[in-house]
Amino acid sequence: MANLVPGTIAIPAAVFEIVRLQEKGYKLVVNH
Amino acid sequence: MNDPGAQQSAGMSRRTALRGAVAAATAAVAGLAVAGRPSSVRAHNMQSSEFADAYEVAISRSALHYQLYQFTNIQNPILWDNIRNGLNGSQFSYGEPPGSLQVVVQAYATGNIATYNDAMWEKYQLGAKHGVNDPTTGQPSARNIFYPRRTTGGMDLPPSDPQSLWNDAGMVGLMERGVIFLT
Numbered sequence: 001m002a003n004l005v006p007g008t009i010a011i012p013a014a015v016f017e018i019v020r021l022q023e024k025g026y027k028l029v030v031n032h
Numbered sequence: 033m034n035d036p037g038a039q040q041s042a043g044m045s046r047r048t049a050l051r052g053a054v055a056a057a058t059a060a061v062a063g064l065a066v067a068g069r070p071s072s073v074r075a076h077n078m079q080s081s082e083f084a085d086a087y088e089v090a091i092s093r094s095a096l097h098y099q100l101y102q103f104t105n106i107q108n109p110i111l112w113d114n115i116r117n118g119l120n121g122s123q124f125s126y127g128e129p130p131g132s133l134q135v136v137v138q139a140y141a142t143g144n145i146a147t148y149n150d151a152m153w154e155k156y157q158l159g160a161k162h163g164v165n166d167p168t169t170g171q172p173s174a175r176n177i178f179y180p181r182r183t184t185g186g187m188d189l190p191p192s193d194p195q196s197l198w199n200d201a202g203m204v205g206l207m208e209r210g211v212i213f214l215t
Contacts, residue, residue, distance in 0.1 A: 004215060005179045007207045008147040009087055010078055011214045014140035018102055021091065021136060026100040029118070031111055 090212055095134040097122065103143035106162050111137070112178070112201035119209055120198055124191050135211045146178040146203070147215035179203045 004010065011017050022028055099118060103111055115135055122133040139147055145158045153159060159166065159173030166173035182202040189196035197205055203213060 003149060003152050004147050005149045005176060008213045008215050009083060014138050018138050021100050026098040026136060028100045028102060031101050031114060032108060
């Protein structure tokens, strides 16, 4: 973790986590 | 599927959950500064058991709204203002209490470098590699320009004050408002 800024959380498999968070109720927002 | 708020563990807030991780990371950075030698850097691949419980509590805290940003491109500058505007819209346009909107940013690909500390930016010249210039020098950045506070004031100032926390789109300021960055 020494290479990350304070507060950042390392999560493996980012794309899967995006799916999982949506299944937990998070709304994926437009970002452009 | 699930209401994230319904999964919150009693007695442990998001801030509490993250405080340990923040303190550990801060200590690690401070250690680097004191040692001043690259040889003092040690890789540490966190096991899921080291953060999973606190992370689940953090993302499951009670809130009115839950937003997820997919941040794949460091060259997409609108991310930061979008997050800030979303938080301000909830709080100041709709009159919802602070903390009503929980935001998670999942970075990957080049977006990941926004979560790397200054030592990595300098060592690997990430600014030059990814076309990020330091606004203070106009040169390729050798530090993480996305991380520091961009305004100087706190949440005691009104949103009309350009130096208030509410107008800060830097990662530190956004995290003070509860935004979670994943990498």
